[in-house]
Amino acid sequence: MTTFDPYAPSRDTTEGTVYSVTGGDWDSLVQEIGSTKEERVVVNMGPQHPSTHGVLRLVLELEGETVTEARAGIGYLHTGIEKNMEYRSWTQGTTFVTRMDYLAPLFNETAYCLAVEKLLGITEDVPERASVIRVMMMELNRISSHMVALGTGALELGAISPMFFAFRERETVLDIFEMISGLRMNMAYVRPGGVQQDLPAGAIPKIRDAVKLMRKNFKDNTTLLVGNSIWMKRTQGIGYLDLAGCTTLGITGPVLRSTGLPWDLRKIQPYCGYEDYNFDVITADTCDVYGRFLIRMNELEQSLRIVEQALDKLEKLEGAPVMVADKKIAWPAQLAMGGDGLGNSLNHIREIMGTSMESLIHHFKLVTEGFHVPAGQVYVAIESPRGELGAQVVSDGGTKPYRMHFREPSFNNLQATSAMSEGGMVADIIGAVASIDPVMGGVDR
Amino acid sequence: MGLKMGLEEKIPSGFVLTTVEKLAGYMRKNSLWPATFGLACCAIEMMAVGSAAKYDISRFGMEVFRASPRQADLMIVAGRVSNKMAPVLRQIYDQMAAPKWVIAMGACASSGGMFNNYAIVQGVDHVVPVDIYLPGCPPRPEMLLDAILKLHSKIYDEKLGSNRAEIIREVELAAMNAKPTIEMKGLLA
Amino acid sequence: MSDQGMFGAPGTGDTSGYGGLVRTAASTGSSERPYGGYFDEVADDLERAYPLFSEAIERVVVDRGELTLHVKGEKLVEVSKVLRDSLKFEMCMGVSGVNYPADSGRELHAVYPLLSLTNNRRIRLEVSVPDSNPHIPSVVEVWAGNNWHERETFDMFGIIFDGHPGLTRILMPDDWQGHPQRKDYALGGIPVEYKGATTPPPNERRSYK
Numbered sequence: 124m125t126t127f128d129p130y131a132p133s134r135d136t137t138e139g140t141v142y143s144v145t146g147g148d149w150d151s152l153v154q155e156i157g158s159t160k161e162e163r164v165v166v167n168m169g170p171q172h173p174s175t176h177g178v179l180r181l182v183l184e185l186e187g188e189t190v191t192e193a194r195a196g197i198g199y200l201h202t203g204i205e206k207n208m209e210y211r212s213w214t215q216g217t218t219f220v221t222r223m224d225y226l227a228p229l230f231n232e233t234a235y236c237l238a239v240e241k242l243l244g245i246t247e248d249v250p251e252r253a254s255v256i257r258v259m260m261m262e263l264n265r266i267s268s269h270m271v272a273l274g275t276g277a278l279e280l281g282a283i284s285p286m287f288f289a290f291r292e293r294e295t296v297l298d299i300f301e302m303i304s305g306l307r308m309n310m311a312y313v314r315p316g317g318v319q320q321d322l323p324a325g326a327i328p329k330i331r332d333a334v335k336l337m338r339k340n341f342k343d344n345t346t347l348l349v350g351n352s353i354w355m356k357r358t359q360g361i362g363y364l365d366l367a368g369c370t371t372l373g374i375t376g377p378v379l380r381s382t383g384l385p386w387d388l389r390k391i392q393p394y395c396g397y398e399d400y401n402f403d404v405i406t407a408d409t410c411d412v413y414g415r416f417l418i419r420m421n422e423l424e425q426s427l428r429i430v431e432q433a434l435d436k437l438e439k440l441e442g443a444p445v446m447v448a449d450k451k452i453a454w455p456a457q458l459a460m461g462g463d464g465l466g467n468s469l470n471h472i473r474e475i476m477g478t479s480m481e482s483l484i485h486h487f488k489l490v491t492e493g494f495h496v497p498a499g500q501v502y503v504a505i506e507s508p509r510g511e512l513g514a515q516v517v518s519d520g521g522t523k524p525y526r527m528h529f530r531e532p533s534f535n536n537l538q539a540t541s542a543m544s545e546g547g548m549v550a551d552i553i554g555a556v557a558s559i560d561p562v563m564g565g566v567d568r
Numbered sequence: 569m570g571l572k573m574g575l576e577e578k579i580p581s582g583f584v585l586t587t588v589e590k591l592a593g594y595m596r597k598n599s600l601w602p603a604t605f606g607l608a609c610c611a612i613e614m615m616a617v618g619s620a621a622k623y624d625i626s627r628f629g630m631e632v633f634r635a636s637p638r639q640a641d642l643m644i645v646a647g648r649v650s651n652k653m654a655p656v657l658r659q660i661y662d663q664m665a666a667p668k669w670v671i672a673m674g675a676c677a678s679s680g681g682m683f684n685n686y687a688i689v690q691g692v693d694h695v696v697p698v699d700i701y702l703p704g705c706p707p708r709p710e711m712l713l714d715a716i717l718k719l720h721s722k723i724y725d726e727k728l729g730s731n732r733a734e735i736i737r738e739v740e741l742a743a744m745n746a747k748p749t750i751e752m753k754g755l756l757a
Numbered sequence: 758m759s760d761q762g763m764f765g766a767p768g769t770g771d772t773s774g775y776g777g778l779v780r781t782a783a784s785t786g787s788s789e790r791p792y793g794g795y796f797d798e799v800a801d802d803l804e805r806a807y808p809l810f811s812e813a814i815e816r817v818v819v820d821r822g823e824l825t826l827h828v829k830g831e832k833l834v835e836v837s838k839v840l841r842d843s844l845k846f847e848m849c850m851g852v853s854g855v856n857y858p859a860d861s862g863r864e865l866h867a868v869y870p871l872l873s874l875t876n877n878r879r880i881r882l883e884v885s886v887p888d889s890n891p892h893i894p895s896v897v898e899v900w901a902g903n904n905w906h907e908r909e910t911f912d913m914f915g916i917i918f919d920g921h922p923g924l925t926r927i928l929m930p931d932d933w934q935g936h937p938q939r940k941d942y943a944l945g946g947i948p949v950e951y952k953g954a955t956t957p958p959p960n961e962r963r964s965y966k
Contacts, residue, residue, distance in 0.1 A: 169656065170653060170656050171604070171605060171656060171660055172635070173604050173633070173635040177606075177607070177608075177611070178607055178653060197905075197927060197928070198652050198927055198928040198929060198930075199607075199650060199652050199653040199656070200607060200608055200647075200648065200650055200653070201650050201652065201687050201928040201929065202650065202685075203683065203685040203687035203688070203937060203944075203945075204683070205938060206685065206937060206938050207683060207944065210944060210959035210960055210962075211959065219682070222608070222609060222682075225608055225609035225612060226612065241822075244821070271612065271615075275615075286619050287619055287620075287621065290615065290616055290620040290621075291620060291621055291622075293616070294616070297616075307613075307706075307708065308609055308612065308613065308706055309609055309705060309706065370847045370848055371847075371900060371901045371902060372901050372902040373848050373849055373850060373851065373900060373902030373903070375848075384874070392879075499821055500823075500825070500868075501821055501823060502823065502850075502870045502879070504850070504879075511850065513850055513851075513870060515853055515868065515870065525855075526853075526855045528853035528868075530850050530851045530853070530870070534851070534905060534906070534909075535851065535902050535905075535906075537905075538901075538904060563608075564608050567650075567928055651929075651930060652930045684944075684947065684949065684958050684959065685944050685945050685946050686942075686943075686946075687929075687937070687945075690947055749950055749951070749952055750950055750952075750953065750955070751953070752952040752953055753952065753953035754953065
């Protein structure tokens with residue numbers, strides 16, 4: 124009987140003898156292998172690795188420095204979010220969905236809430252102020268997500284300073300998120316029907332200052348990397364994937380736009396009022412890592428433009444509601460900032476506890492049981508920083524989702540690793556994966 | 569706790585041993601080197617602690633996140649550990665050289681968090697021994713720094729030699745006689 | 758007790774809260790022409806390009822502004838090729854499975870959202886297979902990006918895609934038993950222990966639908 128010992132020095136398989144190196148004497152291992160003189164090496168860039176953007180396992184077959192085969196192994200972060208949501212109400216679904224693609228939580232929430240609103244049939248009834256706030260928060264999230272992508276991508280290729288600059292910008296954005304929603308990440312801010320609560324007083328001037336600061340600070344990264352000959356040598360011509368490859372693999376987002384096709388769902392299939400904003404779709408036509416890097420850098424400026432336009436709109440819509448008017452769907456408590464932080468507004472508590480029994484029952488049932496969503500199936504897609512994020516929601520008429528599936532852009536985009544890396548060198552795989560910018564929470568859900 | 573070490577174990581209990589303990593503790597807690605074990609959302613907050621100038625972890629000498637577990641002292645398990653990842657986690661922990669400590673960062677690492685299902689290990693202490701549990705979803709960077717400081721004081725107070733054996737005996741006895749959580753009833757339990 | 762309003766036990770009258778009574782979920786109707794928007798064009802183009810349209814397409818559903826073509830499993834690859842080449846639906850956004858245990862004979866559905874870049878259109882294909890014979894031909898040769906999606910659907914639901922280059926588990930560990938996202942697979946949570954009491958996991962809690 125053969126037992127498998129992962130720490131054993133060698134074992135025989137159908138492919139020949141396999142030598143595992145997990146420590147021990149290198150010389151004795153080399154002596155053992157020495158006689159067979161195999162040129163092919165299978166290297167496992169395991170799930171725990173500083174450069175693979177999360178728990179991604181890359182199994183590489185190398186001949187010297189050239190990659191002959193690259194396979195990606197995923198599933199190390201599978202959380203069963205989709206099944207878990209079948210046991211939670213529709214509003215609670217937001218808190219689960221947020222944690223899928225954890226660098227762009229607001230996009231997950233918005234895709235889910237747009238799908239639920241489409242099933243409910245209230246897409247037109249979502250107040251304009253709520254849509255504008257959603258757009259502003261999404262664009263700020265796009266900035267913070269691109270900052271992490273740029274920072275970690277640069278770090279993995281050896282440039283350490285951009286990481287510090289990028290995370291400094293990210294802190295500016297996270298401060299805004301904390302001011303508005305209470306949390307830096309995974310906020311569960313966008314709910315079916317609108318957003319959780321309105322902007323606090325004095326938020327708009329603060330956001331304007333932050334936008335000015337970010338515009339100034341983005342120059343730090345641009346002067347460091349754009350046109351830098353070392354950076355260009357590392358990234359130009361690497362990770363090539365043209366339009367045919369992208370369409371057959373179902374790849375969207377900056378990778379698709381780096382082939383020259385200006386496919387951006389915000390312009391082409393607008394949602395949340397995006398048709399009213401002025402911004403450009405950034406493309407590149409070099410299909411390589413450098414092109415995708417430039418796209419992400421330039422999308423930062425476009426996002427700032429959208430945020431400024433959103434702020435102008437918000438100033439005009441002062442005092443408008445942020446939740447849908449239908450009381451059978453809207454979250455019942457009007458949250459307010461009290462002496463001890465955010466909580467139920469005292470007026471509301473006074474009403475439901477003191478005056479109206481029906482209000483109390485209504486509040487209780489809405490919060491514990493939730494609203495019913497008519498049966499049906501929808502697929503709603505939005506443009507997340509990584510590509511097309513699609514939410515497919517099936518309802519059976521109850522208070523819980525019947526089936527929730529997210530079509531994550533990183534899941535499709537990661538399939539391109541093999542196409543991008545085979546034939547190249549080991550060091551280029553890192554650049555290619557960094558340019559795809561996968562978030563393993565979204566890939567594995 | 570860490571494992572048995574060399575010469576300092578042989579020093580007889582007394583003034584000399586306590587001075588050596590304090591010295592060893594002081595040396596060990598300054599510039600602990602963390603191993604990169606960022607899994608999910610908590611990893612991003614851990615990166616913010618490491619790289620954002622606001623939450624500079626370099627002041628403790630810890631900005632070098634060692635990729636190789638052989639060179640690391642501290643494993644910050646940041647994020648949800650799935651069943652597929654658990655053997656990998658254990659292997660990395662085994663590959664770290666003693667003395668080593670583990671911080672379970674976040675609700676998912678401490679107890680499975682909001683994901684009480686088939687795919688997630690309900691608490692990373694099913695796989696590795698944990699020194700500090702840090703709740704939060706995700707915990708703020710300041711909370712992670714607080715956990716690291718608490719770990720520093722814990723390391724500083726670690727005993728060696730015969731004092732250590734005594735402490736271990738006491739802790740085991742207390743654990744064996746402790747009332748299980750399910751039997752603590754009532755509001756003042 | 759009537760079904761009106763939000764609250765109260767639904768039509769089945771199950772007031773225990775444990776949900777032991779099964780609800781039917783799948784809709785069975787088909788939509789009438791005209792479908793509205795570009796759906797008529799899509800249906801006409803497909804009929805012209807694929808003459809065996811009525812054999813392959815079981816029903817056409819237009820709901821909430823989205824077109825769903827229910828396709829027979831055997832004809833899936835042909836219909837996909839026609840949709841990709843003649844109707845220019847170049848991108849497939851993946852496969853996802855849905856499990857309707859109450860719909861006997863058609864328990865497992867696989868849903869393929871399609872996107873046309875040239876015409877800026879979206880439609881959806883849906884294939885239904887029974888539990889006893891969960892085989893669907895693989896569309897990896899038509900849209901290569903479905904490789905991992907089909908592996909995921911196999912992993913989570915047990916739908917076997919014939920012709921897939923390497924159908925193995927992708928999200929669960931390789932030796933996992935069972936298909937987690939089926940309705941008959943328990944959520945697998947454990948009760949949480951507090952001082953003196955436990956909270957049951959979400960799948961064992963009482964809920965009033």
